[in-house]
Amino acid sequence: MKSPFVAGFCAAGALLTLGLLAGLPAEDAKSADKSLAVGDAAPEFVAKDDQGKDWKSSDHFGKKIVVVYFYPADMTGGCTKQACGFRDDTAKLKDAGVEVVGVSGDSVANHQIFKKAHNLPFTLLADEKGTVAAGFGVPFTPGEKEFKTTIDGKEVTLTRLGTAKRWTFVVDQNGKIAFKNEMVDAPGDSQAILKVVKDLKKS
Numbered sequence: 001m002k003s004p005f006v007a008g009f010c011a012a013g014a015l016l017t018l019g020l021l022a023g024l025p026a027e028d029a030k031s032a033d034k035s036l037a038v039g040d041a042a043p044e045f046v047a048k049d050d051q052g053k054d055w056k057s058s059d060h061f062g063k064k065i066v067v068v069y070f071y072p073a074d075m076t077g078g079c080t081k082q083a084c085g086f087r088d089d090t091a092k093l094k095d096a097g098v099e100v101v102g103v104s105g106d107s108v109a110n111h112q113i114f115k116k117a118h119n120l121p122f123t124l125l126a127d128e129k130g131t132v133a134a135g136f137g138v139p140f141t142p143g144e145k146e147f148k149t150t151i152d153g154k155e156v157t158l159t160r161l162g163t164a165k166r167w168t169f170v171v172d173q174n175g176k177i178a179f180k181n182e183m184v185d186a187p188g189d190s191q192a193i194l195k196v197v198k199d200l201k202k203s
Helices: 010-022 028-034 078-087 090-095 109-116 131-136 186-202
Strands: 046-049 055-056 065-072 098-104 123-126 139-150 154-164 168-171 177-181
Touching: 046 109, 046 168, 055 078, 055 123, 055 131, 065 131, 065 154, 078 098, 078 186, 090 098, 090 186, 109 139, 109 154, 123 186, 168 186, 177 186
Parallel strands: 065 098, 098 123
Antiparallel strands: 046 055, 046 123, 065 168, 139 154, 168 177
């Protein structure tokens, strides 16, 4: 939502001011300004999954309930807690007919390490250029960053080309946005989604 302080400015000025207020680069402000709303159709896209294969939204959206959660980086503290929450609730989510997909600016190789290290049973998509994030209106900051971690006793460096904000969406059986959360509690995200799905099935 735009601040009332920028309402009277031209579009370009408003985007710049919004970016400054949020502490984001101008390109991130543009993404946030185009954010999807509940009831909007989920965007169509193709992205590489953690096996290096094309994951097409058209094969999933409109066929089942799909949770699409954006997170900053593989193997980091909050993101690991969030992913492990979805892992631990996999059986409940599957029983509810829900598919979970995680999206970050990490590479396919990073995702493979992340999945193996924490036994993650769901798909991770590599959104290195922020294309998927842009489709959902999720702020994405380009820029190479490195994260060092230890895998099987060896230090490994994970490099990503961009960082997405932690936002979660639920796409319903009709392919529309049924829920969005821009203030995600990483450890509790899966539990929150289970409640959303339960309420969605009641409506």
